[in-house]
Amino acid sequence: xxxxxxxxxxxxxxxxxxxxxxxxxxxxxxxxxxxxxxxxxxxxxxxxxxxxxxxxxxxxxxxxxxxxxxxxxxxxxxxxxxxxxxxxxxxxxxxxxxxxxxxxxxxxxxxxxxxxxxxxxxxxxxxxxxxxxxxxxxxxxxxxxxxxxxxxxxxxxxxxxxxxxxxxxxxxxxxxxxxxxxxxxxxxxxxxxxxxxxxxxxxxxxxxxxxxxxxxxxxxxxxxxxxxxxxxxxxxxxxxxxxxxxxxxxxxxxxxxxxxxxxxxxxxxxxxxxxxxxxxxxxxxxxxxxxxxxxxxxxxxxxxxxxxxxxxxxxxxxxxxxxxxxxxxxxxxxxxxxxxxxxxxxxxxxxxxxxxxxxxxxxxxxxxxxxxxxxxxxxxxxxxxxxxxxxxxxxxxxxxxxxxxxxxxxxxxxxxxxxxxxxxxxxxxxxxxxxxxxxxxxxxxxxxxxxxxxxxxxxxxxxxxxxxxxxxxxxxxxxxxxxxxxxxxxxxxxxxxxxxxxxxxxxxxxxxxxxxxxxxxxxxxxxxxxxxxxxxxxxxxxxxxxxxxxxxxxxxxxxxxxxxxxxxxxxxxxxxxxxxxxxxxxxxxxxxxxxxxxxxxxxxxxxxxxxxxxxxxxxxxxxxxxxxxxxxxxxxxxxxxxxxxxxxxxxxxxxxxxxxxxxxxxxxxxxxxxxxxxxxxxxxxxxxxxxxxxxxxxxxxxxxxxxxxxxxxxxxxxxxxxxxxxxxxxxxxxxxxxxxxxxxxxxxxxxxxxxxxxxxxxxxxxxxxxxxxxxxxxxxxxxxxxxxxxxxxxxxxxxxxxxxxxxxxxxxxxxxxxxxxxxxxxxxxxxxxxxxxxxxxxxxxxxxxxxxxxxxxxxxxxxxxxxxxxxxxxxxxxxxxxxxxxxxxxxxxx
Numbered sequence: 015x016x017x018x019x020x021x022x023x024x025x026x027x028x029x030x031x032x033x034x035x036x037x038x039x040x041x042x043x044x045x046x047x048x049x050x051x052x053x054x055x056x057x058x059x060x061x062x063x064x065x066x067x068x069x070x071x072x073x074x075x076x077x078x079x080x081x082x083x084x085x086x087x088x089x090x091x092x093x094x095x096x097x098x099x100x101x102x103x104x105x106x107x108x109x110x111x112x113x114x115x116x117x118x119x120x121x122x123x124x125x126x127x128x129x130x131x132x133x134x135x136x137x138x139x140x141x142x143x144x145x146x147x148x149x150x151x152x153x154x155x156x157x158x159x160x161x162x163x164x165x166x167x168x169x170x171x172x173x174x175x176x177x178x179x180x181x182x183x184x185x186x187x188x189x190x191x192x193x194x195x196x197x198x199x200x201x202x203x204x205x206x207x208x209x210x211x212x213x214x215x216x217x218x219x220x221x222x223x224x225x226x227x228x229x230x231x232x233x234x235x236x237x238x239x240x241x242x243x244x245x246x247x248x249x250x251x252x253x254x255x256x257x258x259x260x261x262x263x264x265x266x267x268x269x270x271x272x273x274x275x276x277x278x279x280x281x282x283x284x285x286x287x288x289x290x291x292x293x294x295x296x297x298x299x300x301x302x303x304x305x306x307x308x309x310x311x312x313x314x315x316x317x318x319x320x321x322x323x324x325x326x327x328x329x330x331x332x333x334x335x336x337x338x339x340x341x342x343x344x345x346x347x348x349x350x351x352x353x354x355x356x357x358x359x360x361x362x363x364x365x366x367x368x369x370x371x372x373x374x375x376x377x378x379x380x381x382x383x384x385x386x387x388x389x390x391x392x393x394x395x396x397x398x399x400x401x402x403x404x405x406x407x408x409x410x411x412x413x414x415x416x417x418x419x420x421x422x423x424x425x426x427x428x429x430x431x432x433x434x435x436x437x438x439x440x441x442x443x444x445x446x447x448x449x450x451x452x453x454x455x456x457x458x459x460x461x462x463x464x465x466x467x468x469x470x471x472x473x474x475x476x477x478x479x480x481x482x483x484x485x486x487x488x489x490x491x492x493x494x495x496x497x498x499x500x501x502x503x504x505x506x507x508x509x510x511x512x513x514x515x516x517x518x519x520x521x522x523x524x525x526x527x528x529x530x531x532x533x534x535x536x537x538x539x540x541x542x543x544x545x546x547x548x549x550x551x552x553x554x555x556x557x558x559x560x561x562x563x564x565x566x567x568x569x570x571x572x573x574x575x576x577x578x579x580x581x582x583x584x585x586x587x588x589x590x591x592x593x594x595x596x597x598x599x600x601x602x603x604x605x606x607x608x609x610x611x612x613x614x615x616x617x618x619x620x621x622x623x624x625x626x627x628x629x630x631x632x633x634x635x636x637x638x639x640x641x642x643x644x645x646x647x648x649x650x651x652x653x654x655x656x657x658x659x660x661x662x663x664x665x666x667x668x669x670x671x672x673x674x675x676x677x678x679x680x681x682x683x684x685x686x687x688x689x690x691x692x693x694x695x696x697x698x699x700x701x702x703x704x705x706x707x708x709x710x711x712x713x714x715x716x717x718x719x720x721x722x723x724x725x726x727x728x729x730x731x732x733x734x735x736x737x738x739x740x741x742x743x744x745x746x747x748x749x750x751x752x753x754x755x756x757x758x759x760x761x762x763x764x765x766x767x768x769x770x771x772x773x774x775x776x777x778x779x780x781x782x783x784x785x786x787x788x789x790x791x792x793x794x795x796x797x798x799x800x801x802x803x804x805x806x807x808x809x810x811x812x813x814x815x816x817x818x819x820x821x822x823x824x825x826x827x828x829x830x831x832x833x834x835x836x837x838x839x840x841x842x843x844x845x846x847x848x849x850x851x852x853x854x855x856x857x858x859x860x861x862x863x864x865x866x867x868x869x870x871x872x873x874x875x876x877x878x879x880x881x882x883x884x885x886x887x888x889x890x891x892x893x894x895x896x897x898x899x900x901x902x903x904x905x906x907x908x
Contacts, residue, residue, distance in 0.1 A: 022075050023065045030214055030354055039214040040065050042358045049082050051359060052372045054260040055329035056295045057084050058360055059216050059235040060096055066215055067097045072252050080257060085372055088259045091864075093885045095252035098218045098236070099208050101138040104195040106525075106701060107222035107241040108140040109171055109732040110799060112178040113664060114245055116652035118902055121667040127906030129651060134184040135250035139203050140175065141188040141195035143520040148451070148529035151488045151517050154510065160518045161191055165640050167725045170660040171732060176646035184248075189641035192634050193519045195221075196228040196455035197492030200312055201341050202631045204234050206330065207351040214354045220247055224319040224797040224821060225455055225553060231312030232337065233330030233362075238319065240825035241799035242897050249901055254887035258324060261291050262373030264300035267382035271610045274463050275310040276551065276571030279317050279456070280389045282379065284397040286321035289377050293820055296326045297373065302381050303328065304364045308337035309460035316456045317553055319795075320394040324820060329362035330355055342628035390568035391547070392417050392557050393692070400574070404587045407445050407566065411545060415748075417692070420545050420565060431542035433534045435484040442538045443583070444545045448531060449564055450481070450579035451488045452514060452572045454524035454552035458492035461499060461622045463551070466614045467514075467572035468505025473607035474580060475508045478597030481579045484535050487513035490522040494630040495622075503621040512576060524552030525796075526702030527726065528561045539563050549578040556694045556795055557755075558746030559702065577604055659717050661732040665807070666896070672903055674893055680811045680832075680855040682872075683783040684762050686774055687742060688750040688842070688849030693788055694795035695822060699737065699804050700744045701728035701796075708757070709739035709771040731800055734807060741804030742770040751849060762850055774808035784808065787842055787849050788815035793822025802829040812855065814869075814879060816841050823882055830896035832857075833882040837866070845877050855879075861889055 026044040030037055042050060042062055053061065061081045067073045077094050080087055103111055119129035149163055150156040165172070172190070179187040192198055205217040217234045220226065224238035239253065247253060263286070269278065286296065296318070298311070306314075311328045318326040328334075330351075338348055355361040363369060386400040391410055396417065398406045411427050413419030422444065430443045442448075457463050481487060489509060491497050497516055500506040509515075521527065528548070539546045540563075548555075548564035555567035568584060578584060581593050592601035636642070647653050654663045689697075704710050704724040713735055714724055727743075730736040743757045751760045752767065760766065761773045768776075777784055786805065792815035793801060802825035805813075812832040826833045834855070836842075842849070852872040858865075863883055870876045883889045894900035 020070060021068050023068055023078070030350065030357065036212045037209070037214065038212060039354060039357070047082055049085065053084055054262070054295070054297050054371045054373060055360055055362060056235055056260060056297050056325060056327040057081065058358070059218055060094065062216055062358065063097050063218065064094065066213070067252075073097065084257060087257055088374055091884070092257045093254060093887070094257050096255055097252045098136065098220045098247060099205075099215065100217070100219045101136055101244050101248050102195065102199055102203065102219055102221040102226060103138060103140040103241070103244065104223050105140065105142040105171070105175065106728045106731055107797070107799060109175065110803070111222065111241045111245050112175060113661065113732045114666075114898060115178070115182065117663050117667060118898060119651055120663065121670055121902045122906050125670070125672060125902065125906035131905040132249070133182050134248040136184070136248050138185045138248050139188065140185065141192065141198050142172070142175065142190040143193065143195045148486070148488045148490070148517050148522050148527065151486060151515060151529070152513060154515060156515045156517045164190055164518070167723070168729055169644075170658060171729060172641065173644055173646045174661045174732065176641075176644050177652060180646060180648065181650055181652070188634060189638040191519055191638050193491070193493030194455045194458065194521055195223060196225055196316065197459040199229050200232060200459055201493055201495060201627060202634065204229060204232055206232065206234055206334070206338065207354045209350060214350065216360065220244055220253060222797060222799070224795070225316050227318035227326055228312050228316035228455055228459070230318070230325050230327045231315040232308055233328055233334050235325060235327060237325045238797040238821055240797055240802065240821050240828055242802070242828035243824055246897050246901055249905070251901070254885045256293070256884060258293060258295045259374035260295040260297050261289065261323070262376040263296050263298045264376060264378040265298060265302040265381060266300050266378065267302060267380040268305065269381045269384055269611070271612060272386065272608060273384050273611070274386075274466060274571040274573065275313045275460055276457055276463055276574075277384050277386050278310070278381065279314045280387050280397045280569065281384045282314055283317050283321045283389070283395055285377070285379060286323065287395040292322040294323055294374070296323045298326070298328050299364060299370055300378075301365055304331065304333060307462065308334060309462060313456055313460055317394065320553060329360065331362045331364060340622065340624055340627070342624045342631065386574070388568045388570045388574065390555050391566035392555060394553060394555060394569055401587065401589055404585050407584050410566070411444055422545060426543070429542045429544065431538040431544065433538040435532060435534050440482065440484060442535070442542065442544055442546065445566070445583045445585035446544065446546050447485055447549055447578050447582055447584060448535055448539070448546045449486045449523065449528055449548035449550070449561060450575050451490070451523035451528065451548070451550040451552070452575050453488065453490045453522050453550050455492055455521070456553040457551040457572055458490065458496055461618045462611075462614050463572045464491070464496055464500065465503060465505065465617045466609050467576055468500055468503065468509055469609035469613060469617065470573040470576055470607055471508040471512050471514065472505055473609070474576070475511050477602045477607060479580050479594050479602060479607075481513045482582050483513070484532055485513070485579055485582065486528065486531055487579055488517045488523060489514040490518050490520060491516060493519060495626050498626045498630060499621045503617050512579070514576065523550050523560060524554060525728065526559050526561070526700070531561065531563055536563055547584045549575050549584065551575050554795065556696050558700065558744045559696045562745055573608065659714060659719055659733060659736070660730055662734055664734045666803075666898060667902060670899060670902060672906065676859050677857045677861065677893070679857050680783050680785070680853065683785045683811060683853045683855070684777060685787050685849040685851075685853070686777070686784040686808065686810060687759050687770065687786050689786065689788040689792075690748060690750065691789035692791045692794055695793055695798040695801040696795055697742070697744045697747050698793065698801040699727070699741055699798050702726055704740070705745065708743050709769050710736050710743065713739055734803070737800045737804050738807040739771045741800070741808055771808065778809045783811045785853055786810055786813040787847065788813060789841065790816045792818050794819040797821045799825055802826045802831060806831055818882065827883060827888045827891055828897040830892060832892070834879045835882050837878055837880060840877065861892070863889060
């Protein structure tokens with residue numbers, strides 16, 4: 015929309031360089047509005063987008079005024095449109111997005127429209143990074159073997175994505191083996207400032223992964239949205255959002271020489287959880303921000319979903335420009351990036367207090383108070399100082415089942431199970447480490463912790479230390495650049511000697527693609543009912559996510575992952591107990607092998623250089639020969655294969671007409687599941703392996719698929735029949751109806767216990783609507799559109815919860831499911847709900863935002879709940895039966 019004739023802000027449009035007339039920008043400084051320079055830098059990005067795209071229709075002049083007036087309106091529910099500069103997808107969420115686009119083309123034709131209108135208007139990059147699994151991990155050829163298996167398992171998906179890249183304009187695919195989406199975004203895809211069609215403007219984005227926020231560390235405003243919402247942005251629709259409060263996070267002081275960026279981020283995560291920043295922006299400032307590298311900042315921004323904020327923004331400064339130079343960006347681009355941002359007052363000098371904007375609230379962190387720490391055993395926000403890890407784990411063993419408890423009986427807490435592995439005798443006990451993975455975008459983008467891990471490995475080998483061979487160790491770097499500098503610095507050999515071979519470039523263990531554990535290890539864990547541990551450098555450690563046999567999972571820095579692998583247990587106090595006995599009989603303590611920040615920074619300055627980034631990324635879209643040789647269909651409409659178990663035309667648009675149906679009451683609904691707090695999208699729609707006893711496994715077997723080829727739920731997100739059966743299929747799902755962890759429920763009319771899908775199917779045959787009851791933070795965790803699509807296909811009409819994770823609530827609305835919220839002070843317990851009642855919910859024809867409606871039970875009791883349609887746009891989506899139906903009707907109009 016930039017530069018359109020009806021834009022009322024044409025008066026501030028001017029050339030960035032007076033000598034070059036066709037390179038223009040909207041000079042926000044020329045608004046001559048004193049409110050502008052007091053706005054948080056993140057809000058200035060929203061303002062620029064509104065000014066540039068102001069057309070009187072999608073973006074109105076009143077929207078610009080509302081953003082300028084942020085100081086007065088931030089605490090009110092003021093809705094604004096935001097048009098990001100681009101969209102980023104990963105393959106788990108990207109495949110269903112492309113499936114939806116293909117199906118939408120078919121639907122538009124049926125309604126008499128032009129299918130070519132279903133085409134990305136906003137540029138979209140899709141990085142294939144979620145498919146690779148740790149099947150091989152001990153030999154130097156593990157990387158190639160895992161990548162070969164990835165292609166064998168996912169060939170059909172990859173062919174489909176390649177079709178999408180050819181059939182749709184403005185869609186670029188980054189092939190498998192390139193790296194983790196967020197690191198590739200940081201090192202390669204980020205523009206920081208767009209120079210597009212003669213206009214300069216800030217880079218900004220939304221992504222189909224909640225950790226899209228990592229890019230905020232580079233001064234690019236971005237956050238995660240549902241795949242459904244991202245599709246609308248790709249089709250040229252603005253994001254409808256409530257103008258956020260902005261919490262200023264002041265950093266001062268200097269960290270201890272043994273502190274890593276992981277320690278800082280876990281401290282920030284716990285702190286901001288306590289502050290309460292859900293739905294808000296966090297913007298960092300203060301004198302110590304300039305001490306943080308972009309990798310450090312990106313690590314903090316990456317964990318933003320774990321403290322609940324929408325975005326965690328570090329405005330661009332000189333350190334940002336140096337990073338762009340280090341990562342091989344062209345000098346010409348660097349010049350206009352700095353020039354543009356300074357012209358519009360978006361370039362930050364963290365030492366200049368006069369630049370400090372107004373914030374809704376200010377909180378502070380003295381970096382000198384940060385101590386080494388981990389987080390777990392089941393949630394990222396549960397930080398544990400390293401010195402307390404042993405006693406914390408021992409306390410968790412006996413504590414009641416919950417986020418910090420495993421309910422192990424006192425007489426079983428010292429249980430040990432002997433077993434044999436490769437002809438040698440070993441013993442497992444509670445707390446034994448069986449997975450140690452350096453993985454995920456949080457840390458593998460950060461040279462300081464990756465080189466720190468390498469230096470620790472070097473010192474460990476020099477001290478005669480080793481890792482027990484049954485522990486599944488792995489190293490999955492975020493990009494080829496990491497392998498490059500690990501090799502150049504000479505530490506790769508030491509990592510390999512400890513078992514940390516490069517196994518692939520992707521999310522791997524952090525998203526549950528940890529692969530199988532050795533059978534003797536699984537048998538020992540099962541025999542002793544042991545709480546075995548996984549330690550990973552990831553950002554998520556929810557129950558059942560990392561591996562079904564690791565009930566305790568801890569997030570830790572890459573050096574600590576290696577330390578715990580050497581120790582072989584999380585039941586160790588590193589301050590008072592040796593990490594191991596060396597080959598010559600000496601006690602070796604962690605402090606003896608831990609590298610200092612100065613050592614690490616010396617290696618980083620020497621070995622992380624621009625030529626590495628240029629060499630790796632110049633080849634990124636050409637180097638994968640298997641991808642290049644894939645043959646994909648050439649038609650503009652996808653030729654669906656009825657025999658495919660990976661790609662299937664979804665039923666979402668079956669019977670769609672141009673006419674809208676008025677809202678109907680939900681009458682006589684049964685509760686399918688009665689759930690507690692912090693039910694994650696992993697519980698709702700797992701991404702990991704398909705268990706052999708599940709409904710999805712039965713479906714695949716009926717289609718002739720053998721168990722070895724089941725693959726994961728994540729890889730089959732293009733097939734609704736699999737994903738509907740995988741909904742609520744997490745083995746760690748705790749349903750109050752059963753009072754145990756299992757992917758099952760009670761079919762209330764008969765009292766039968768059955769798999770969730772089977773019960774939903776039986777309700778569906780009777781034409782009975784369904785509800786979900788839940789507690790606080792329903793839908794927390796990864797952004798997964800199938801966590802909303804799956805429940806829709808099960809017949810769920812509404813969810814009633816105490817509170818929602820932001821993206822998941824939006825996804826529910828996007829699929830036409832009503833998010834209902836208890837009024838303050840109410841919950842299932844206070845209202846005496848057992849979940850066995852039948853529910854009637856009045857849905858008036860003239861719904862308004864955040865409307866209160868009446869719930870009537872078959873017992874005669876009534877209570878009020880709030881409908882969480884937060885904006886008028888969300889109401890429009892609901893009336894259409896979901897955002898995709900809305901877009902199809904819009905694109906089918908003449």
